[in-house]
Amino acid sequence: MSIAVNDAIDREQERLAALARYEILDTPRETDFDDIARLASDICGTPIAVVNLIADRRQFFKAEVGLGVRETPFESSFCAKAILDEDLLIVPDATKDARFDGNPLVTGEPHLRFYAGALLKTDEGLPIGTVCVLDFEPRQLSELQQRALRVLARQVMTQLELRRALRAQAYQTEVQRRLGIRRQAQATRLVAENEQIRLDEARLRIAQHAGGIGIFEVDIASGEVEVSEEFCRIFGLPAQRSYPAATLEALVEKDDEALRSDKQTRRTGTARLDVEYRIRRPDDGELRWVARRARFVMDPNGQPTKMVGVVIDISDSKQRDIRNAALLSLGDRLREVGTIEEALRIASAVLAQGLAVDRAGYSRIDRQADAFVVELDWNAPNVISLAGGKPLGGFAEILEKLANGQTLALPDVAQADWLGGHGADYLEHNVRSLLKVPVVERGQLVGVLFAHDSTARIWTRDEMEFARGVADRTYASLGKIGAEDEQRVLNQELSHRLKNTLAIVQAIATQTLKNVSERDAVEAFSARLQALSAAHEILLNQSWSRARMRAVIEKVLAIHAEPNRIAITGPDVPLGPKAGLSLSLIFHELGTNAVKYGALSNQDGRVDVSWTVTDEGGDRVLNLTWHERGGPSVVEPTRKGFGSRLIRMGIAGTGDVDKRYEPTGLVAVFRAPMSLIQELGD
Structure with missing residues (x-):
């Protein structure tokens, strides 16, 4: 046997012995490691992330996201190849890499394509596993993502070292002294790594803005929160480096205050880490939904020193869910109504609340009376109703736009010169933006479902689709009610005739x-x-x-x-x-x-x-x-x-x-x- 082979065997034995000293194999899942896997997935944008330990012909997942298993076959392991590399193995497309193009996880289910793994190395430089991310599509990692993956790998090793140190502390005082020195060194390293992350924020700004992701770091002792520019934009605050935590807490809506973190829950480490709540932005007064994902950074004694994480503006998706639920509910409610007035009242309220506007309602086109008649409208507090009729002539420009059946969306009435004098009428009634969905029967415009707001706004595609959905259900309900009214008239006539027929039969029978x-x-x-x-x-x-x-x-x-x-x-x-x-x-x-x-x-x-x-x-x-x-x-x-x-x-x-x-x-x-x-x- 050659010297090189002997050295390789000895090296493998040292590596396995080092792994065994951490006593981590086959242990249950733990939040600290699960958080690291989740953060790796979030930062790298991949569906799969794993904290993986390579033992003797097997691999064990201490934490995983997106797999649902704790082990996979060693023979098909990417990470087994990764421990042969110095620091970071990146496989942009496994089908084009000779090391992996025959791997059954690549050629078959789940058809993996991308892999990136940062080594878990002991202080002696022995590789014992990886923090890795995987995807089903080919991709690359940015320099910042690669650096973050390395930092997370060092965080795993720090956790392993701390745990080993704490176990040894229970056995002897001399070991406790040495571990104290090591913990101090490791704490110093953690501080340095966190500082490096903070310095890298400038490089993250462009990516944050593109993804709508804001970053924050709370110093629990001082209560100061370091924030990114995108964080400030999401919260409607002037861009600056930090804010007192109390300033940010005050922006959370009163009904959602139980979801936010505060001084006490951060100090005890009991604050909710993954939450969604509403904030009221101070710059424009707008109510927004925010998703916050955070993790605690612990000192060697296991006490939280920092709370770091990201915030994402999820208002659009949240509103979309609310609108979809409103449409489903609207269909059910309209099936139960028996009058046109009741149907219009329900539809107007759903439209107004779904679009968050000041007024919504239905207008009927009365050609005989040459009038544009607002049958019924829903109005926010202190907003006057426009119910009643107005001459069609004053709406000529709008009627022309609606006659072809297309939805009319005006972001700013003041900028719509084609409205002529009618634009001034809208502004007089505090209507700055409007949305109108027409109903056309036999080529003739017969009605309009409308929404008015006092502020200029760009109507999104989702909002217009929602308005059309409300209109479709409302018009169907109105048609059903009209048909039922006609049926009742027909039944009354039929009932009258049938009673007459039975009376005649009765008379004939009596006489006969x-x-x-x-x-x-x-x-x-x-x-x-x-x-x-x-x-x-x-x-x-x-x-x-x-x-x-x-x-x-x-x-x-x-x-x-x-x-x-x-x-x-x-x-x-x-x-x-x-x-x-x-x-x-x-x-x-x-x-x-x-x-x-x-x-x-x-x-x-x-x-x-x-x-x-x-x-x-x-x-x-x-x-x-x-x-x-x-x-x-x-x-x-x-x-x-x-x-x-x-x-x-x-x-x-x-x-x-x-x-x-x-x-x-x-x-x-x-x-x-x-x-x-x-x-x-x-």
């Missing part, structure tokens, strides 16, 4: 059968006509679509008995027209028989009507029971008339009926599939 001696049959026929009429009336009130089971049963049985003698229980099932008519005739026959022979023929009897809907093999089935109690004893009749045959046919002709003549009274159980019960028919 007046000489019939069997008056029971005549009366039964007349009663059945009444039951049919009652069912038709219920269906007409439900627009010939869905009557409700309870309403049909109560309407029919009201003819036969007082409500206190009939108990009705069951879910309020909607019925199709066929089932509704069928049930009305069946319950008329049951009620008639109960009055003549059963529970309703005396003073004590009563009838229980109940139903349930069950799931039987994936099909929903209605189970309806008629149960008479307290009447005279009943027996099955020997003669079967039309009524009996009608009952045996079941609901909507299903024939699924079980009739039992029990000593306590008649029991009839009907079953029918819900698909048939709720069938609307042709």
